[in-house]
Amino acid sequence: MIPNNSSEQREIEILKRKVERERKARQQAEDFLEKRSLELFEANNQLKQFNEKLEEEIRTRNTQLVESELRYRTLVETAQDIIFNISTDGYFEFVNQVAKELFGYDESEIIGQHFTEFIDPDHVERVLGFYIHFRDKNEQASYLEFPIITRQGEHRWIGQKVRRVEMGNRVYFSAYARDITQQIESEKALINVKEELRKSEMKYRSMIENMELGIMEVDNHGIILNAYDRFCEMSGYSRQELVGQNAEELLLVPEFKAVMDLQHQQRSKGIADTYEIKLKRKDGEEIWVLISGAPFYNESGEVAGTAGIHYDITERKNLERDLQEARLKAEKAQMAEHEFLANMSHEIRTPLNSIIGMTHILKESPLNDEQHDLVKIITHSSRLLHSLINDILDVSKLEAGSVIIRNEDFNLLEILENIQNTFSVKAREKNIEVSLDINGQLDELVNGDPLLINQILMNLVGNAEKFTDQGKICIETEILPSESDDQIQVRFAIHDSGIGISQEQLPHIFDKFHQAAMSSTKRHGGTGLGLTITQKLLQLLGSEVSVTSEEEKGSTFSFTISFGKTGKLIRTKEKTGNEWELHASVRSKRALVAEDNKLNQKYLDMLLAKVGINYDLAENGAEAIQMAAQNSYDIILMDIQMPGVDGFEATARIREITRYNDVPIIALSAMTMSSHISQLEEAGLDDLLPKPFTPRDLYTILNYYLGYGSVEPEPEFTESEFHFSKELDRQLLIDSYDNDIEYAADIFSTFLSNTPDELKRVQEFIKQNKTAEIRTIIHRIKPTFQMVGLPAISVMCSDAEKLADEKNEDFMLKVNEITDAFESTRSLIISELERMQNYIKQLA
């Protein structure tokens, strides 16, 4: 169609533009839709992927859930514990394998059952009550123990933990339980054991009670915790009256407080002990009890108190008291007997002394043969009587235990030689030889009791002589190897060729008043006490006599004695031969004799005149004091029992005079008891000449106190021009150094530089009371004193060591003595060293 006018034309134009706009708009819309549709597609795609991812995740989660469940199920099934679930009203919903095994039922038999079906009917009520409470109170967890009954009818105890579980709306209980049957059974067993213990305790307690032993228990403060029937009976109190009381305040007799205090200390240390005290009964009567107290412990092992077992010993104590009184009476009686013996012996000895003395003098006077024979008989009889009294006195002293063992340095060889000589004279009459056989060196003084040794040897040799009519007697000594350096062991044996002893007699020879053949008493005389005394004396010295014998062949008596070594050499053998011979120097001395008995005066006058000693006689103690004051005497012989001023007092008064400080005063007495001897020493008497004495006894004393030392010849020094001081032990120094004065000077110098330091240390240790250390030093310096010629101080050191070993308190005193002794000789050693040094210079 062709447009016919402009209007149409314009409409066409408008339409065209409109269509064009519509087309463009459609295009826009299509673009938009396409774009949106693409967006939709992509969104869809994303949704799809998201969906797939979600599905995948759900699958994974499902698998994990399955695995997890499997894992937990396995865990529950294989667990060692019983695991089960029950509903809130108590029905089983799940059980694991262990539960099934324990119950003995299949799962189907348990699930759906009420839990009370399986519980021991005796416990159902308790368990049910517990769980109803647990459920209704909404508690989260609980624990309970109870027994179940298995299919086999067995009782098993389980300990069950229950937890409340909430899953969404559902609530149930999950339980974990364990079989605790064994544990419960051991607990029951323990309870049984405790019960058994209690019964056993009861049993023993009642046994003790039946044994008249009263038991009481107190705490650590002494308060009574319990008292049993027998103790109540003993004390007179009822149990109610005792419990809660202080045991000591109520029961103890006050004088036993100290005993109890000591016991408390012991008990607190857990020490049990037995002791005797007195208790006061309720009725006021006092009873003796023997208490065995022992601590008892609480469960933590601490001492909780004391249990005491009391035994009434009042009767026994009374008996003991009676016995004690009886014993005291007996002892008094014995003492009286002892005193009687001593006095009797004194009374007998004094006249006997006169008889012997006068017989001696009579023998020396011109007599015809008949008279001579009579005198001989008197001599023999009086000697026998004398020895009999001595023996009886000895036995009595030994039995009373009043023999004191002395420790002094003495010459054993001299004693042996004296005995040999004494018996040789006697035995010669029977044509018997008495020999002395010394094996080993006896060249030093030994330390011991010379009197006892002498008596023992005299007895044994005298015995041998008595029973031997032909052949010989041999005194044999042997030095045995000693266990310690400061001891010397000597074995003595006395052989004889006498009548011997039969085997039957042998065990009885040491019995009192017994002799080998009863008839021999007559034939051989004697008291029959000799061997008894010998054996007792040897026992006192820690030795024993042994005997071998063959009838008609002879006997051997032997024993061994340990002496202390002194290191002092025996240098000169004293003359022992002639009893009448005195040292020349003694004869020039002047003596005072105090003696009231005329006969004794005469005897002494005769003996002193014989050896030419000048003497003055005092008739009593007062006179003696006066004469001593007026004149000067070298020795005083003092009778003890004198009228008025006795010998003790006179001696003490004379000692007050300065010049008599060191003059020997010798007691003349028939009193030889040890108590008297100590009295002599206290009074200041130097020695005792026991009455009756022989001339030889007197001369020995005079020689000893007046002659010894002053008659010793000056040692000869031929090899050395250097003379050691007389105050030192010259011989020892010459032996030690020969002629080597330089060496000696060296030793002296070392001694002087060391010893003061050592002794200073000793003083320090004394302050600290260190005995062991002091002993060590003393032992160390002991030989050095000998090296400088002071053996006496070495001996003091030995003594000190001995005291230390004996834990004797005198040890410290002895140590101080050593120090003093050193100090007093120090200047001597110094001057000696100077002299040596000068001598060495001169030689150079």
Add this chain to the structure above:
Amino acid sequence: MKGIVFTEFLSMIENQYGDGVVDTIINQSELPSGGAYTSVGTYDISELHQLIKTLCRETSCDSKNLLNDFGHHLFGTFLNLYPEFFNRCKHPFDFLESIENHIHREVLKLYPDAELPSFQTNRTNDFKLEMKYTSARHLAELARGLIEASLEHYKKSGTVNSISDPNHDSTIFVIELNR
């Protein structure tokens, strides 16, 4: 601004003034889109203002009245296209209140880029409602037309007064129904 506003505006102009006026105002306006609009598209608001300006010059009509008329027209279009929005409400205030709370939410689901005005409501009672229109596009008269049309739709009569607040791009409509 969604394309439906443009397509419905041109449709109303075409109905009122014919194709020629539509063609003229499109030609006389300088439109980047060239006046080809589709309801699913999105166009700049200035194009609508240009078209209104050009139309008012061509036909000597009042822009306020024009926009009010357009409100009535648009209500009818919406009623046709989306009847369920209207059916679910029995009272005009219920409907007005549902614009902000319900309808705009549904619109944004389809057109996430849509720039929608805000309609805040404050109902005093069933006869008085305050509605605050806030938009940078200054189409308060269009909103008034829509409000009036909705009253008519629910067969209610009353007055719609407004107070505008140019500083805040907002206008408060006070809607009072006759009793």
